[in-house]
Amino acid sequence: xxxxxxxxxxxxxxxxxxxxxxxxxxxxxxxxxxxxxxxxxxxxxxxxxxxxxxxxxxxxxxxxxxxxxxxxxxxxxxxxxxxxxxxxxxxxxxxxxxxxxxxxxxxxxxxxxxxxxxxxxxxxxxxxxxxxxxxxxxxxxxxxxxxxxxxxxxxxxxxxxxxxxxxxxxxxxxxxxxxxxxxxxxx
Amino acid sequence: xxxxxxxxxxxxxxxxxxxxxxxxxxxxxxxxxxxxxxxxxxxxxxxxxxxxxxxxxxxxxxxxxxxxxxxxxxxxxxxxxxxxxxxxxxxxxxxxxxxxxxxxxxxxxxxxxxxxxxxxxxxxxxxxxxxxxxxxxxxxxxxxxxxxxxxxxxxxxxxxxxxxxxxxxxxxxxxxxxxxxxxxxxxxxxxxxxxxxxxxxxxxxxxxxxxxxxxxxxxxxxxxxxxxxxxxxxxxxxxxxxxxxxxxxxxxxxxxxxxxxxxxxxxxxxx
Numbered sequence: 115x116x117x118x119x120x121x122x123x124x125x126x127x128x129x130x131x132x133x134x135x136x137x138x139x140x141x142x143x144x145x146x147x148x149x150x151x152x153x154x155x156x157x158x159x160x161x162x163x164x165x166x167x168x169x170x171x172x173x174x175x176x177x178x179x180x181x182x183x184x185x186x187x188x189x190x191x192x193x194x195x196x197x198x199x200x201x202x203x204x205x206x207x208x209x210x211x212x213x214x215x216x217x218x219x220x221x222x223x224x225x226x227x228x229x230x231x232x233x234x235x236x237x238x239x240x241x242x243x244x245x246x247x248x249x250x251x252x253x254x255x256x257x258x259x260x261x262x263x264x265x266x267x268x269x270x271x272x273x274x275x276x277x278x279x280x281x282x283x284x285x286x287x288x289x290x291x292x293x294x295x296x297x298x299x300x301x
Numbered sequence: 302x303x304x305x306x307x308x309x310x311x312x313x314x315x316x317x318x319x320x321x322x323x324x325x326x327x328x329x330x331x332x333x334x335x336x337x338x339x340x341x342x343x344x345x346x347x348x349x350x351x352x353x354x355x356x357x358x359x360x361x362x363x364x365x366x367x368x369x370x371x372x373x374x375x376x377x378x379x380x381x382x383x384x385x386x387x388x389x390x391x392x393x394x395x396x397x398x399x400x401x402x403x404x405x406x407x408x409x410x411x412x413x414x415x416x417x418x419x420x421x422x423x424x425x426x427x428x429x430x431x432x433x434x435x436x437x438x439x440x441x442x443x444x445x446x447x448x449x450x451x452x453x454x455x456x457x458x459x460x461x462x463x464x465x466x467x468x469x470x471x472x473x474x475x476x477x478x479x480x481x482x483x484x485x486x487x488x489x490x491x492x493x494x495x496x497x498x499x500x501x502x503x504x505x506x507x508x509x510x511x512x513x514x515x516x517x518x519x520x521x522x523x524x525x526x527x528x529x530x531x532x533x534x535x536x537x538x539x540x541x542x543x544x545x546x547x548x549x550x551x552x553x554x555x556x557x558x559x560x561x562x563x564x565x566x567x568x569x570x571x572x
Contacts, residue, residue, distance in 0.1 A: 163423070285407065300407075
């Protein structure tokens with residue numbers, strides 16, 4: 115795997131191949147983040163493309179002295195929030211009866227379910243699906259994407275102590291939910 | 302009796318031990334005490350709900366406190382004493398123990414979720430949407446082309462093109478220091494040489510000249526005839542129009558004059 119700093123430098127010089135390599139290297143992460151926020155695989159795919167387009171447009175604003183992943187995740191989060199706002203503002207294409215919506219929501223495969231690799235993943239996604247947005251977000255940033263507490267604090271603009279406590283609470287919540295779905299989990 | 306603790310914990314020397322043993326043989330009270338401290342009754346298992354009942358009546362259930370430190374325990378960042386306390390609680394509390402095991406498993410299962418496969422066409426789609434903005438040359442080419450197109454669509458582009466072309470020709474051939482200054486003269490000489498070299502062609506020249514002249518005269522006569530007809534027609538039409546205009550003007554003038562007269566008459570009749 116190529117060094118990210120080198121790739122970025124080449125990208126800034128207009129090297130197409132470096133840009134392609136960068137997209138290949140981080141496409142999975144961008145898509146996973148988009149899935150976590152959008153909860154819909156088709157939308158997530160479009161949003162992941164938007165993420166890369168924004169990265170491309172703002173490559174010049176990235177400074178080499180900071181880590182690329184937190185910068186990329188901050189951009190990704192902003193793109194996802196913009197997309198969610200647009201979705202909220204957009205009226206539904208057709209009138210749908212509420213009961214039918216609920217039924218559709220529960221039966222439709224979530225983006226994660228569409229790309230499940232095993233039952234443990236399925237279990238985790240089912241448990242996370244029922245968590246609050248803020249808990250899921252902080253879990254995604256810290257436990258899944260592996261950001262540091264300080265980076266998350268800067269990203270969400272909250273104190274580090276709050277990040278720690280919220281993260282611990284979210285982990286315990288997830289553990290409890292997973293055990294409710296499968297009491298043998300972790301045994 | 303005072304030395305029973307030391308005796309039980311083996312801290313007495315041999316002589317003192319022998320003395321305590323002799324005393325225990327003779328004293329039923331001390332013997333009973335010693336049996337209580339070391340016998341089977343001393344290690345009798347408490348009822349399962351005893352600890353819960355005691356804690357409920359004193360400090361309350363410790364699970365909340367344990368869960369507050371459970372993540373740090375799993376991450377191994379707790380101070381040793383707290384870590385031992387949590388471990389001790391987990392050994393006695395099935396619910397918290399299960400949570401701790403689930404947290405350990407989550408620490409292994411969550412990181413692989415950081416990446417998901419977006420599909421085989423994803424990279425191609427992203428590259429297609431970003432490639433047109435990739436190089437500086439590509440960024441400049443589009444506005445440059447648009448500017449050229451705007452320039453070419455202006456009406457005076459032909460004048461400007463001719464002017465620029467004339468300047469270029471002048472620079473290339475017209476000045477004494479021009480790079481191709483001698484080319485026209487050389488070309489003329491070459492043509493003359495060719496005329497001499499090809500007599501057939503030089504014989505044809507007067508005939509072509511005669512044909513061209515006769516055609517030119519024919520065309521000139523036709524054009525003159527058409528022009529004369531057009532001129533007559535135009536003169537006729539203009540005279541006709543002018544006559545009609547004069548007639549209209551006279552009628553109008555008469556009408557205005559009669560109205561003015563009527564107005565003056567009315568003024569004179571008024572008291």
